[in-house]
Each structure stands twice: as C-alpha cells, then as structure tokens.
Amino acid sequence: MNAPTRRRILVTSALPYANGQIHLGHLVEYIQTDIFVRFQKLRGHEAVYLCADDTHGTAIMIRARAEGRSERELIAAMREDHLADFAGFRIEFDHYGSTDSDANRRLCGEIWRSLRDKGLVVSRDVKQLFDPKAGVFLADRFVRGTCPRCKAADQYGDACEKCNATYSPADLVDPVSTLSGATPEIRSAEHLFVQLEPMQGFLREWTKDSGALDPRISNYLTGHFLGEPLRDWDISRPAPYFGFEIPDAPGHYWYVWFDAPVGYIAATDEWSAAQGGSWKAWWHRGGTNEPAAEIHHFIGKDITYFHTLFWPAMLEAAGLALPTKVRIHGFLTVNGEKMSKSRGTFLLARTYLDHLDPACLRYYYAAKLSGDIDDIDLNLEDFAAKVNSDLVGKVVNLASRTARWLEGTGLSETYPDDGGLFAQGALDGAEIAAAYDDCDFARAMRLVMAAADRANAYVDAEQPWKLAKAGPESAEKLREVATVALNLFRQIVVYLTPVLPDLAAETGALVGGPILSWEESRHPLTGVPVAPFKPLARRVEAPQLEALVAASKPATPPSPLSPPSNLPSSGNASVTTDPAEPLAAEPLAPQCTIDDFAKVDLRVARILAAEEVPEAKKLLKLTVSLGGEERRTVFAGIKGFHDPAALEGRLVVVVANLAPRQMKFGLSEGMVVAASGAGATGVYLLSPDSGALPGMRLH
RNA sequence: GGCAGCGUAGCUCAGUUGGUUAGAGCACCGGCUUCAUAAGCCGGGUGUCGCCGGUUCAAGUCCGGCCGCUGCUACCA
Numbered sequence: 001m002n003a004p005t006r007r008r009i010l011v012t013s014a015l016p017y018a019n020g021q022i023h024l025g026h027l028v029e030y031i032q033t034d035i036f037v038r039f040q041k042l043r044g045h046e047a048v049y050l051c052a053d054d055t056h057g058t059a060i061m062i063r064a065r066a067e068g069r070s071e072r073e074l075i076a077a078m079r080e081d082h083l084a085d086f087a088g089f090r091i092e093f094d095h096y097g098s099t100d101s102d103a104n105r106r107l108c109g110e111i112w113r114s115l116r117d118k119g120l121v122v123s124r125d126v127k128q129l130f131d132p133k134a135g136v137f138l139a140d141r142f143v144r145g146t147c148p149r150c151k152a153a154d155q156y157g158d159a160c161e162k163c164n165a166t167y168s169p170a171d172l173v174d175p176v177s178t179l180s181g182a183t184p185e186i187r188s189a190e191h192l193f194v195q196l197e198p199m200q201g202f203l204r205e206w207t208k209d210s211g212a213l214d215p216r217i218s219n220y221l222t223g224h225f226l227g228e229p230l231r232d233w234d235i236s237r238p239a240p241y242f243g244f245e246i247p248d249a250p251g252h253y254w255y256v257w258f259d260a261p262v263g264y265i266a267a268t269d270e271w272s273a274a275q276g277g278s279w280k281a282w283w284h285r286g287g288t289n290e291p292a293a294e295i296h297h298f299i300g301k302d303i304t305y306f307h308t309l310f311w312p313a314m315l316e317a318a319g320l321a322l323p324t325k326v327r328i329h330g331f332l333t334v335n336g337e338k339m340s341k342s343r344g345t346f347l348l349a350r351t352y353l354d355h356l357d358p359a360c361l362r363y364y365y366a367a368k369l370s371g372d373i374d375d376i377d378l379n380l381e382d383f384a385a386k387v388n389s390d391l392v393g394k395v396v397n398l399a400s401r402t403a404r405w406l407e408g409t410g411l412s413e414t415y416p417d418d419g420g421l422f423a424q425g426a427l428d429g430a431e432i433a434a435a436y437d438d439c440d441f442a443r444a445m446r447l448v449m450a451a452a453d454r455a456n457a458y459v460d461a462e463q464p465w466k467l468a469k470a471g472p473e474s475a476e477k478l479r480e481v482a483t484v485a486l487n488l489f490r491q492i493v494v495y496l497t498p499v500l501p502d503l504a505a506e507t508g509a510l511v512g513g514p515i516l517s518w519e520e521s522r523h524p525l526t527g528v529p530v531a532p533f534k535p536l537a538r539r540v541e542a543p544q545l546e547a548l549v550a551a552s553k554p555a556t557p558p559s560p561l562s563p564p565s566n567l568p569s570s571g572n573a574s575v576t577t578d579p580a581e582p583l584a585a586e587p588l589a590p591q592c593t594i595d596d597f598a599k600v601d602l603r604v605a606r607i608l609a610a611e612e613v614p615e616a617k618k619l620l621k622l623t624v625s626l627g628g629e630e631r632r633t634v635f636a637g638i639k640g641f642h643d644p645a646a647l648e649g650r651l652v653v654v655v656a657n658l659a660p661r662q663m664k665f666g667l668s669e670g671m672v673v674a675a676s677g678a679g680a681t682g683v684y685l686l687s688p689d690s691g692a693l694p695g696m697r698l699h
Numbered sequence: 700g701g702c703a704g705c706g707u708a709g710c711u712c713a714g715u716u717g718g719u720u721a722g723a724g725c726a727c728c729g730g731c732u733u734c735a736u737a738a739g740c741c742g743g744g745u746g747u748c749g750c751c752g753g754u755u756c757a758a759g760u761c762c763g764g765c766c767g768c769u770g771c772u773a774c775c776a
Contacts, residue, residue: 017776019776054776057776058776059776126774128774139774139775139776140774140775191774193774216703216704219703220702220703220704220771224702224703224771224772224773225773230773231773231774232774233773233774234773234774235774237774255774256776257774257776301770301771302770302771302776303776304771305771305773306773309773310773330704330769330770331769331770333769338769367711367712367724368711368712370712370713372704373704373770374704374705374769375704375705375769375770377711379710379711381710381725381726382710382711382725385710385711385724385725385726386711386724386725388725388736388738389724389725389738390724390725392736392738393736393738393739394738394739396735396736396738397735397736397738397739398735398739399735400734400735400736400738401734401735401738401739402734402735403735404734404735405734442712442713443713446712446713446723446724449723449724450723456738456739456740457739457740457741459734459735459739459740460732460739460740460741461740463732463734464734465732465733465734465735466734468734533735535736536736537736538736539736
C-alpha cells in the first residue's frame with residue numbers, strides 16, 4: 001500500500017447507555033463497526049475504533065437511588081459488564097472511555113464556550129412537573145394518571161394508550177409520580193437552549209451536499225426539520241441531575257445528549273494522550289489534522305437527528321471537523337418480530353455467549369448487513385442453517401478435508417497449476433474490498449462463499465482421497481492438490497478475517513502464521529509446514545438455540561402493572577436489604593483453609609443432554625461436557641424446577657472430582673452445583689459469566 | 700393523522716442507468732462421491748416480482764391509487 005493512499009480513519013459506535021445490559025440488538029452496530037475497523041486495519045490504513053459508556057441522565061440517577069448506591073458505583077459496575085460482553089464478541093476498541101470523565105468535562109466546556117461566544121445560548125423558563133418527595137423534575141414517562149379525554153386510568157404523562165389522545169402531563173387527572181407515588185406539582189425552572197435556527201443554512205447544505213448522509217436520510221431531514229424554523233434545543237437540566245454542572249451556569253447541568261457525543265472526542269483525547277498525540281490531530285480542521293482524518297459514526301436509525309442535526313451544529317459552531325460519514329443501520333428483529341422478553345427473544349449478549357460461539361453471530365450479521373437502513377432479522381433457524389452450511393460445510397471443511405495430507409510434508413515447494421482458481425480469488429479481492437469499504441458486508445460474504453464453492457468443486461474434481469490410496473507414485477500429486485486447497489482456504493480466511501478474527505488466528509496457526517494484511521490474499525504460500533489440523537468451528541445445534549431462548553425467558557411472567565422501563569428489570573431494585581432467612585436457615589460452615597477448598601475441583605461444564613428419569617421423583621439425568629471429549633453422566637436433583645429441554649446447551653458448575661456414586665438409576669460421576677434452602681422450594685443452578693468455557697476451573 | 704422505507708421461490712435475500720425464457724443460498728427431491736465436523740459434487744423452480752391502473756416498442760425496475768408490515772413524527776433515552 002502506497003503511503004499517499006494510507007487513510008486516517010476515526011470510527012465510532014454509538015455509546016451504550018449505562019442503564020442496561022448489551023443485547024443482540026446493540027451488537028448489530030458493534031459487530032458492524034468492528035468488522036469495518038478490522039477491515040481498514042487489515043488494508044493497512046490507520047483506523048481507530050473509539051467508544052465509551054454513556055453514563056449521565058435522570059434514568060441513571062433514579063436507578064442508582066433505587067439500588068441504594070451511588071451513580072458512580074452503578075456506572076462502574078455496568079462498565080465491567082459492557083466490557084466483558086464486548087470482549088466476548090471480539091469487539092476490539094482502541095479505547096473505551098466514559099462520558100463521566102475529566103476529558104469529557106473539559107471538552108464539553110470548550111464546545112460550550114464556542115456556543116456561548118457565538119451567541120447561540122439563550123435561557124427561558126420551562127414549566128414541568130416536579131416530584132416534591134423525590135425532589136426531582138419528572139420526564140413525561142415518570143408520570144401516570146387518568147386520561148383527561150377518555151378517563152382511562154394509569155396512562156403515561158404524554159399520551160393515552162386507550163384513546164390515543166396526546167396532552168401535557170399537567171393535564172392528567174390525579175397525576176402520580178412513578179418514582180415516589182407523590183402527587184407532582186407544576187414548577188417553573190430556568191433552562192438553557194441552543195439556538196439552531198442560525199445554523200439552518202449550514203445544516204441544509206451539509207445534510208445535502210457533504211456526502212456524509214444517504215440521500216434517504218437527507219430527504220427525511222429536509223422534509224421534517226429543515227425548511228421550517230428549527231426550534232431551540234433544550235440543553236440543560238436543573239439540579240438534581242447526574243451529569244456535569246455547567247461552569248458558567250451554577251445549578252444547571254448539561255443534558256445527557258449534549259455530553260454524550262462529545263464523548264467521541266473525549267475518547268479520542270484519552271486514546272491520543274496514551275499514544276503521545278493530541279485529539280486535535282483528528283478533530284481540528286487543517287493544521288495538525290493533515291491529511292484530514294475521516295470520521296465515521298455508526299449509529300442506529302433511532303438516534304439519527306442527534307447525529308445529523310445537533311451534533312454537526314455543535315461541531316460547526318466549535319470549528320471542529322465534521323463527520324465524513326454517518327452510517328445508519330436498522331433495528332434487529334428476532335424470528336421476524338421485535339425482541340420480546342416473554343417469547344424468550346430478548347437476547348442478551350451474555351446469555352448468547354453462555355450457549356453459542358460469538359463467531360456464528362458475527363458471520364450471520366455480516367451476511368445480513370448490506371449497509372442500508374433496513375431492519376435485519378435474526379431468524380434462529382436460518383441462523384443455524386446459514387452458519388452450518390457456510391462456515392462449517394463450505395469454508396472450514398476445505399481445510400478439514402485436505403490439511404491432514406500435508407502434516408508430514410508441508411506445502412509444495414512451488415505453487416501447482418490450479419486452473420487459475422487462486423488468481424481468480426485474488427482478482428475478486430478488489431470487489432470484496434470495495435464491498436467491505438461500502439459496508440455491504442452481505443455482498444462481500446456472497447463473493448467469499450462463491451470462492452469457497454469453487455474450491456470445494458476443485459477438491460471434488462481432483463479426488464485427493466483416491467490419490468492417497470493410489471500409493472507413493474501419487475504422493476506428489478496429492479501434495480499439490482492439498483496445497484491448492486489449503487491455499488484457497490487461507491485466501492478465503494484472509495477475506496473473512498475482519499468478520500472472524502478467531503478463525504483467522506487459528507488458520508494462521510495451521511499454516512503460514514498470523515494473517516496481518518489483506519495482501520496475503522494475493523500470493524499463495526509454498527514450502528511451509530502445516531500443523532496438525534484441529535477443528536476450527538462448531539456446528540450450531542438446535543438444542544443450543546432452544547436453551548438460549550429458554551434462558552432468555554423471564555423466570556416469572558411480568559406483572560401487568562410493572563413499573564416504567566428504566567427501573568431495572570432484574571437485580572436488587574429495592575432499597576430494602578435482602579431477607580436474612582436463607583443464611584439463618586443454614587448457618588455458615590466452619591472455617592476452612594485454601595487447601596481445603598482446593599481439594600474440591602469445580603469446573604465449568606456444558607449440559608449436552610438432559611433427560612427425565614421417569615421413576616425418579618427428583619432426579620434428572622444429565623450428560624455434561626468438560627470440554628474436548630471429556631463427558632460425565634450426572635444425576636441432579638432438579639427435576640420439576642428445570643425443563644430438561646431448556647437445560648441442554650447451558651453452562652453450569654460441576655464438582656468434577658467427586659467420587660462416582662452408584663445410584664438406583666445409574667452411576668453418577670459428579671455433581672451439579674445449585675443454590676437452595678431457607679424453606680424456598682426452588683433449586684437455582686449456577687451459571688458462569690459469559691466467556692467461560694467448559695473445563696475451566698473455579699479458583 | 701403526516702412522512703419515510705419495505706412487500707421478489709417454503710425461509711433469508713440479490714436484482715446495477717427499464718431490455719431477451721427473473722436469480723443466489725438454505726430447505727426439499729433425484730443421482731454421484733465417501734477425504735472431511737451426517738461435510739462435498741452434479742441435476743431439479745409454471746414465483747400472478749403485494750393489488751389495481753398508467754407511461755413505454757419493452758416495467759420487478761418509472762408514475763398514480765389501494766392494501767399490508769415497519770419505523771419516524773426534537774425537550775423520550
């Protein structure tokens with residue numbers, strides 16, 4: 001790659017809110033972005049992938065209060081979870097920051113100063129409902145009451161679900177704060193606004209002509225917002241509010257949507273500082289930012305206007321670089337419908353990782369993402385079929401069926417005649433790269449699979465297994481055929497490296513060393529050793545999917561009058577402490593030493609099969625895997641509490657060195673660890689965090 | 700209500716500036732192969748391209764209307 005063509009590309013994903021766990025909908029974006037960045041790096045460009053937790057706002061404040069801990073404790077815990085989930089899916093950030101950082105506070109101040117200097121900030125009073133008991137102003141959705149039009153009870157503060165009337169929360173009959181149950185009162189408070197109308201001309205031009213936006217998006221913006229006067233943007237919230245206090249307006253805090261996008265720059269700042277550089281080399285116009293960096297924001301369509309109106313307006317006012325591309329994707333549906341907790345299709349990243357390989361989802365998303373704004377559907381049956389036939393049946397199978405013939409000899413010393421297959425594959429590289437660069441990963445995957453089809457047809461035509469049986473005189477020919485097949489395989493893997501980094505690493509270990517450059521797709525390897533073949537991918541089995549769905553269903557159906565969505569749906573939401581009964585019912589055992597503990601070998605295991613034992617009252621017969629070929633039969637006293645079908649595929653903890661015990665129904669070779677007691681009837685299996693693998697020991 | 704997008708084989712989707720008998724993968728059926736993680740190869744489609752109408756020598760592709768689905772509709776994150 002020539003120096004002048006080396007691009008500087010700054011890439012961001014939208015900042016996940018610190019109020020919830022990462023789910024498979026989020027992952028559409030992070031996987032899409034990660035693939036894009038890995039591709040650019042593989043091509044030799046200087047690409048930087050930045051993200052951060054979005055930590056501020058009322059929802060965080062309320063939740064922390066409900067959980068009886070500080071906001072910073074809450075966001076620190078959530079950050080751990082987010083990072084673990086991202087790592088599990090091989091999302092590789094160059095830096096992952098937080099909007100609650102010194103850098104962000106400072107940069108918000110700088111941009112704020114620019115807005116002030118340009119005279120864009122104005123202030124006026126806003127009437128809002130106030131909860132006198134909780135001491136906070138209430139967003140519409142924190143107020144419920146009787147609809148003023150149709151008198152339906154228990155409606156939200158902005159609209160009636162029964163008669164579709166819209167109104168102000170102040171119009172509600174008998175309004176109630178969902179936070180405290182108190183009757184809210186109307187209070188007036190000063191808010192600060194950013195005037196956008198003076199930026200109208202700039203925005204109209206930028207949305208249409210900058211090339212940053214798909215024409216569909218710029219049309220939408222032109223039709224909806226641009227063309228009539230832009231309303232002022234309410235950018236402040238009165239105390240109490242979890243966020244940054246505005247330096248020149250004590251008692252006022254920046255609204256979370258002000259400091260969230262600045263988090264992109266703050267992350268750049270922290271990353272640059274660690275490299276000994278400056279964020280200005282990416283965000284300034286001209287000067288140190290030369291040649292100008294490209295800035296690519298990946299976002300979901302729900303936050304379009306924040307990134308296409310407010311954000312460019314802020315950057316323009318501050319004289320900073322504008323986004324090169326705002327890449328907008330659609331939502332995820334599961335089995336054709338919105339993700340649903342009751343259907344078991346609200347799939348958390350962590351739950352997925354407990355049951356399936358992240359590579360499968362990365363590939364499936366890649367095969368679906370065409371770079372446009374349409375929603376994509378995760379159809380679980382299709383998912384299994386696609387992953388199994390493409391990844392296992394076509395790609396990995398190529399190596400699986402030929403590598404072993406090269407273990408002793410390595411690749412041929414010169415590249416044999418392959419009828420032009422490798423050259424064809426190398427030629428396709430340009431088209432595949434163009435598809436990646438355009439975020440049309442679906443097209444890239446189709447092209448790659450076509451190459452895999454050609455390679456499999458080649459193997460079939462050459463029939464190496466017959467050469468293997470034919471004896472020594474065919475040995476050289478066999479080596480040549482296998483050399484071709486393995487080179488075609490590796491070429492395909494180079495193209496898949498952005499999507500499947502683990503497969504790329506394992507392929508490198510099999511033959512040729514780490515895959516570091518897209519250029520490796522252009523030249524076949526010769527004369528290098530081939531390591532013993534190890535399985536590179538596992539098939540997706542139906543029981544795993546069933547277990548994933550089962551594990552995603554709520555333990556108890558949600559109550560029809562469940563609280564508003566940003567109260568946590570799980571965990572200890574209440575300020576009251578946990579009951580004392582469980583501990584009291586079974587007091588602590590005598591103290592033991594670390595050596596005592598070490599005698600018990602606890603291992604992560606995967607339940608491969610679970611079946612009823614009809615004659616038994618409490619037992620299920622489980623077959624568990626400790627990784628590799630290690631299998632155990634374990635009888636577990638959990639019948640009636642767990643549906644056998646739902647157990648298959650999930651990870652549990654077993655006592656792996658327990659002496660086998662002959663039971664009435666067979667030999668039990670271990671014990672599955674579960675919590676119970678205190679008069680409660682349930683038996684609760686333990687699940688490791690995402691990322692754990694069968695065979696790992698608990699320390 | 701308004702606006703936008705989508706609606707192509709059982710499923711998931713391609714279909715470039717309108718141009719010959721509308722394609723791929725999976726599923727399914729038949730045959731071959733048996734090296735490989737029940738993997739591979741060959742062959743098999745009479746689909747009203749949501750419905751109706753229009754423009755055109757020619758429309759899945761352009762225009763209008765209708766139906767269905769989805770999303771958006773700034774102080775909601």
